[in-house]
Amino acid sequence: MSRKQLLNESALERLASLLSAIDAAACSETAWRAETRIHFLRNYTTESLDPYLTFHLMRDDLRPTITHGGYGTVAQELLDPESDVSKKPPDVLVLSLLVEFLDPAIASGGWTADAAISELTALLQTLVDQPSTLVVANSFIAPIDQMLNGTDSRVRQEIERLNESLRAYANDHADRVVVCDWSVATEDLNATDIVDTRFWRSSQAPFRPAFLDRYARQIASYVRASEGLAKKLLILDCDNTLWGGVVGEEGLSGIQLGPGCKPGEFYFRVQQHVVDLHQRGVMIALCSKNNEEDVWEVLDKHPHAVLRRSHLVAWRINWDDKAQNIGSLVRELNIGMDAVVFVDDNPRELALVAQQLPDVTLLAVPEDLSLYERQLVQDGWFNTVSQSNEDKQRTRMYRDEHARSEEKHRFQDLDDYLQSLATVARIGRVDDAEISRVAQLTQKTNQFNLTTRRYSEADIRAFVADPDSAVFLMAVSDRFGDMGNTGVFIANRSGTTATIDTFLLSCRILGRRLEIAFADQCMRSLEEQWNVTEWQAEYVATRKNRQTENFWEKVGFRSVRQESAGKLYVSAIGPRIVDYQKIITVESK
Amino acid sequence: MSDTVKQIMAQVLQVDVASIDISTSTDSVESWDSLKHMQLILALEDEFGIQFPDELIPDLLDYTSIKEAVGTLKSA
Structure with missing residues (x-):
C-alpha cells in the first residue's frame, strides 16, 4: 500500500490506530520528498502533538523530525549559541505558548495584556533575528483553567488585544512569521473537547485529540508551504458540490444555494471560501458532468452564486471520464498533479481519480454538510508563506541593517534577556x-x-x-x-x-x-x-x-x-x- | 479483553505484543515515559469507551493494574 493509503483519515479516530498507521507509513517504500526538522519553542507540554503532526506531514511524503525545547526557555534557546536550535537551525520553528505562562498575572484581577504584549513582541523580535527559519506562532485562547468555568469578558477582550498585536507583527514580518489561529480552531468545539484537565494538572498537557489534530493540520500546512508544496489548483464538481441538487433536472430555481436556509447556506459558505481562495491567488477550475449551459446559468444568473465564471481559470464540463478531464486540465495549466485538490460528492468519481491520478488530493463532500466548509479549510492546503529564496536573502540584508535601529526593542544576548527577568x-x-x-x-x-x-x-x-x-x-x-x-x-x-x-x-x-x-x-x-x-x-x-x-x-x-x-x-x-x-x-x- | 489491552500497549509503547505479560511495567519497558503513559491512557479510553478517574492514572504503571482497572471500569 502507498503511504497515502496507509494514512487514511479514519486512522485519526483512535490514538492506537493513529500510532500504528504512522509506524506502517514510516516503513512504506514510497520515497520521501524531503526530511524536515521542526522544533517547538514552548511553555507547556507540546509533545502530545507529535503523532498528529507526523501523520499530516507524512501524508505529503515529508519525513519529520520533531523536537521540543525546555519549558518557558524560548529566549534562552535562541540566544544561547550552544543550544540545539542555534547549532543546527530547524526548518520550521513552532512558537507554542499558553497565555497563562506567558504572563501568570492573568490569574489575578484587573489583568491587562500590556506585559504579555511586550514579552511576546520581544520574543518574536528575537526569533526574527535568527537565521531565516519560518516561525509558526499561535494566537491565544483563554487560560486553560478558565475554559471550563467560563472566562471573564474583560480577560477575553485583553487576550484579543494580545492577538491583534501578534497578527500585526506577523503582517509586518509576513516573510518570517505566520499565525495558527487557535480561536478559529476552537470555535465549534466544546471546552471538554479541547481540554483534558487530568493531564493538564499532572503533566501540563492540556489538549485533547480533537484540538491537537486541528492545530497539527495548521502547522503541517505551513511546513508544506515552506517546502514549496502548497496546493495551487482547486477543481470542483458542480451538482451537490457547489450547490444542492442537480441543476439539469431541477432548474435554476430548484437548486439549493444561498444564505439563511439549510442546506443552501452550507454551499453558499463554501462558494464564499472558494472565491476567497481565488483572491489569494489559488487557481479555481470546474470538472463536472453537466450540460455546459446549465452550469453557466447558475454561475452567471443565480442570485446567490458567489462563484462566477470570471473566477475560473479553466473547466471541463462534459460527459467524459473525470480522471481524463482532470489530467488534460492540469496539463493545460502546466502544474504538478500533487498541486491539485479535487472536490466531488460522488464516491465513484473520487475512487476513479484516486486510482488513475494518485497524486491528486481528494475531498469528498461530507454527508453532514455542516462539516463541509471546515473540511475544505482545515488542512490549509492552499496556505502559503511569502518566503522565497530571494526573500530569505533580503531578510538577511534587512536584518543587518535594522538590527541597530531596533536594538532597544529586543534582547541583545542571553545575559540581557536573563537580566530582564x-x-x-x-x-x-x-x-x-x-x-x-x-x-x-x-x-x-x-x-x-x-x-x-x-x-x-x-x-x-x-x-x-x-x-x-x-x-x-x-x-x-x-x-x-x-x-x-x-x-x-x-x-x-x-x-x-x-x-x-x-x-x-x-x-x-x-x-x-x-x-x-x-x-x-x-x-x-x-x-x-x-x-x-x-x-x-x-x-x-x-x-x-x-x-x-x-x-x-x-x-x-x-x-x-x-x-x-x-x-x-x-x-x-x-x-x-x-x-x-x-x-x-x-x-x- | 486482556488481548486487546496487550495490543494497545504494544502499539503505543512500540514493543512486540508477545513481550507483554504480568512482569511488564514502566521499569521493564524503556520507552514507557510520561508522554507514552498519557498516550496509553488515552488509547485505552478510546478503545474501551471508558474514562479513567484522575487519581487512578498515576498508579497504572504495569500491565496487571491496567488490565484490572479496565476490567473494573468496563463492568461498571
Missing part, C-alpha cells in the same frame, strides 16, 4: 514547615536531579536534625511572579570533607543559571559554617536526567571515577563558575 533566588536552610515540600520535590523531580534519591518526610526530618547534615531550599521569583520552592540541596560532612547527597531543581526554572547560583550559594554557606576543604559530588544516571550529566564539570568539579551508573567528582574549595551574579539576585531566607 529580574530573577530573585531566596536560598537557606529548611524550616519545619517546608519539610514536606522538600520530601515531595525529591520524590517528584526526575529531569534535573543529579542523584534521584527519593526521601520521605521522616528522612528529611532526620537530615535536618543531624548536625553533620544540611538541607537547603531555594524559592524563586521573577518579574512575572512567584515560582515557589523549586530547588533542594542536601549535603553531609565527614571531617572537613562535604558530600553533596542530593541536588535537584524543578524543570520550570531551568535555563536561567539558577542551578549554578543555588549550588554555589549552598557550598559557600557550608564552607563557612563547616570549614569545608574538599567537596564530593555524584552524578547517578537515570533514564530521565541525561541533561545533568555534565553539570558538576560545569560548576568546576573534576571527575575522579566513572562507572556505568554515573560519575563521582571532587573539587577543592576555590573559584567556581559564578556567571550568575549579574542576572540573579540572591537573598537569604
Whole structure:
C-alpha cells in the first residue's frame, strides 16, 4: 500500500490506530520528498502533538523530525549559541505558548495584556533575528483553567488585544512569521473537547485529540508551504458540490444555494471560501458532468452564486471520464498533479481519480454538510508563506541593517534577556514547615536531579536534625511572579570533607543559571559554617536526567571515577563558575 | 479483553505484543515515559469507551493494574 493509503483519515479516530498507521507509513517504500526538522519553542507540554503532526506531514511524503525545547526557555534557546536550535537551525520553528505562562498575572484581577504584549513582541523580535527559519506562532485562547468555568469578558477582550498585536507583527514580518489561529480552531468545539484537565494538572498537557489534530493540520500546512508544496489548483464538481441538487433536472430555481436556509447556506459558505481562495491567488477550475449551459446559468444568473465564471481559470464540463478531464486540465495549466485538490460528492468519481491520478488530493463532500466548509479549510492546503529564496536573502540584508535601529526593542544576548527577568533566588536552610515540600520535590523531580534519591518526610526530618547534615531550599521569583520552592540541596560532612547527597531543581526554572547560583550559594554557606576543604559530588544516571550529566564539570568539579551508573567528582574549595551574579539576585531566607 | 489491552500497549509503547505479560511495567519497558503513559491512557479510553478517574492514572504503571482497572471500569 502507498503511504497515502496507509494514512487514511479514519486512522485519526483512535490514538492506537493513529500510532500504528504512522509506524506502517514510516516503513512504506514510497520515497520521501524531503526530511524536515521542526522544533517547538514552548511553555507547556507540546509533545502530545507529535503523532498528529507526523501523520499530516507524512501524508505529503515529508519525513519529520520533531523536537521540543525546555519549558518557558524560548529566549534562552535562541540566544544561547550552544543550544540545539542555534547549532543546527530547524526548518520550521513552532512558537507554542499558553497565555497563562506567558504572563501568570492573568490569574489575578484587573489583568491587562500590556506585559504579555511586550514579552511576546520581544520574543518574536528575537526569533526574527535568527537565521531565516519560518516561525509558526499561535494566537491565544483563554487560560486553560478558565475554559471550563467560563472566562471573564474583560480577560477575553485583553487576550484579543494580545492577538491583534501578534497578527500585526506577523503582517509586518509576513516573510518570517505566520499565525495558527487557535480561536478559529476552537470555535465549534466544546471546552471538554479541547481540554483534558487530568493531564493538564499532572503533566501540563492540556489538549485533547480533537484540538491537537486541528492545530497539527495548521502547522503541517505551513511546513508544506515552506517546502514549496502548497496546493495551487482547486477543481470542483458542480451538482451537490457547489450547490444542492442537480441543476439539469431541477432548474435554476430548484437548486439549493444561498444564505439563511439549510442546506443552501452550507454551499453558499463554501462558494464564499472558494472565491476567497481565488483572491489569494489559488487557481479555481470546474470538472463536472453537466450540460455546459446549465452550469453557466447558475454561475452567471443565480442570485446567490458567489462563484462566477470570471473566477475560473479553466473547466471541463462534459460527459467524459473525470480522471481524463482532470489530467488534460492540469496539463493545460502546466502544474504538478500533487498541486491539485479535487472536490466531488460522488464516491465513484473520487475512487476513479484516486486510482488513475494518485497524486491528486481528494475531498469528498461530507454527508453532514455542516462539516463541509471546515473540511475544505482545515488542512490549509492552499496556505502559503511569502518566503522565497530571494526573500530569505533580503531578510538577511534587512536584518543587518535594522538590527541597530531596533536594538532597544529586543534582547541583545542571553545575559540581557536573563537580566530582564529580574530573577530573585531566596536560598537557606529548611524550616519545619517546608519539610514536606522538600520530601515531595525529591520524590517528584526526575529531569534535573543529579542523584534521584527519593526521601520521605521522616528522612528529611532526620537530615535536618543531624548536625553533620544540611538541607537547603531555594524559592524563586521573577518579574512575572512567584515560582515557589523549586530547588533542594542536601549535603553531609565527614571531617572537613562535604558530600553533596542530593541536588535537584524543578524543570520550570531551568535555563536561567539558577542551578549554578543555588549550588554555589549552598557550598559557600557550608564552607563557612563547616570549614569545608574538599567537596564530593555524584552524578547517578537515570533514564530521565541525561541533561545533568555534565553539570558538576560545569560548576568546576573534576571527575575522579566513572562507572556505568554515573560519575563521582571532587573539587577543592576555590573559584567556581559564578556567571550568575549579574542576572540573579540572591537573598537569604 | 486482556488481548486487546496487550495490543494497545504494544502499539503505543512500540514493543512486540508477545513481550507483554504480568512482569511488564514502566521499569521493564524503556520507552514507557510520561508522554507514552498519557498516550496509553488515552488509547485505552478510546478503545474501551471508558474514562479513567484522575487519581487512578498515576498508579497504572504495569500491565496487571491496567488490565484490572479496565476490567473494573468496563463492568461498571
